[in-house]
Amino acid sequence: MFDLPELRRHVPLAVALGVDSVGTGISGPLLLLFLTRVADIPLARAGLTLSATFAVALVVPALVGQVVARLGGRNILIAAQVLQAVGLTGLLVARDLPAVAACTLVAAIGQRAFWSSVFAVIADASDSGPAEDKDRWFAFTNMVQNTGYALGALAAGALLLLPGDLPYLLAIGTNAACFAVSALLLLVDRSGRRVQATDADAPVRAHRLPTLPYLGLIGVAALFAFCSTVLGSGLGIYVVDGLSAPAALVGPLLAINTILSALGQAPAVRLTRRRSRVAVMVTAGIIWSVWGLYTAALGLAPAWLIVPGLVLSVLVYSVAELLHGPRSIAYAADAAPPGQRSTYLSWFQYSFALANIAAPGVFAATFSVDPALPWVVTSVVALVACVGMVLIARALPREAARP
Incomplete structure (x- = not known):
């Protein structure tokens, strides 16, 4: 029914993407509430802080494009998960606005680095199968991620039944842990290594803008x-x-x-x-x-x-x-x-x-x-x-x- 791609060599990648999505689904809907209710930042400042950090992080895809050929998509993906885990862990203890802004910026940079490298890693995983597997791989990973988001959102709703600040602390902490687990899974996955070797064949051209x-x-x-x-x-x-x-x-x-x-x-x-x-x-x-x-x-x-x-x-x-x-x-x-x-x-x-x-x-x-x-x-x-x-x-x- 689902016409799945060949997964034998890349189960850790699929699980890592699912774990990442569950964590994001849990904390995403509650992040602004965390800033206003736990960190006690006024709504206008909290919203402006998130918007500003997301805007600054827009430079990340261009920077990743400059180094991904040398470092490899898999390595950048792992670093992105680590950055997001560090940023969210910092939010658990940050309470003043500068500290909160620094933590959200680290997490936003990690998020942009994730999306700047994950497609290359998935494409590389698809190369281990027939040509038509590329479409199946992107379809499959989209399914995994959407399912994870949905499960995470349901968990976020359940957390809101708890009293006080606990739901927001658990949401942020769980997401940080999910990012860390995802990074560990990616360490043992074999996806992305071929991309690094292939791109290294053209080190000068890889630093130019796309055609x-x-x-x-x-x-x-x-x-x-x-x-x-x-x-x-x-x-x-x-x-x-x-x-x-x-x-x-x-x-x-x-x-x-x-x-x-x-x-x-x-x-x-x-x-x-x-x-x-x-x-x-x-x-x-x-x-x-x-x-x-x-x-x-x-x-x-x-x-x-x-x-x-x-x-x-x-x-x-x-x-x-x-x-x-x-x-x-x-x-x-x-x-x-x-x-x-x-x-x-x-x-x-x-x-x-x-x-x-x-x-x-x-x-x-x-x-x-x-x-x-x-x-x-x-x-x-x-x-x-x-x-x-x-x-x-x-x-x-x-x-x-x-x-």
């Missing part, structure tokens, strides 16, 4: 990533303020998406295995475009149709996300020049970073004009991404688009 076509791919991927991010950024506000629906709907709607993401990645790859990666990504973009217009139109629907309409909206969105996710990363991996994959995938991480920065601001600015406007903008962005994908694919290696 112009690949930078174009990063830009197109950022547009797709915006479509993938905007639901999480704006669904709650749209449900409550745009549609005047109960806030209690938001959790179950996001849970539907999480469950589908956790279970549907590999089946989606299997069902579309005969289609090229570019065709699948363009199909996802078209679905997102239709989804955006449909979601915008819910503001015109009668009250009795809002709940089923929102459920259908999340289902359509999830289909696009399932189609796009693993194909996008696999395409980016194979579109990189030989010997420079880990370096290029470090830069590719900017597509997600830019989308995560842009989505909340664009949603807020357009929603203030009209509640339907963010979804119309998303529809247009999806169509632009489709056109851009078709055009940029002509300048990238044709074999990267293979089914």
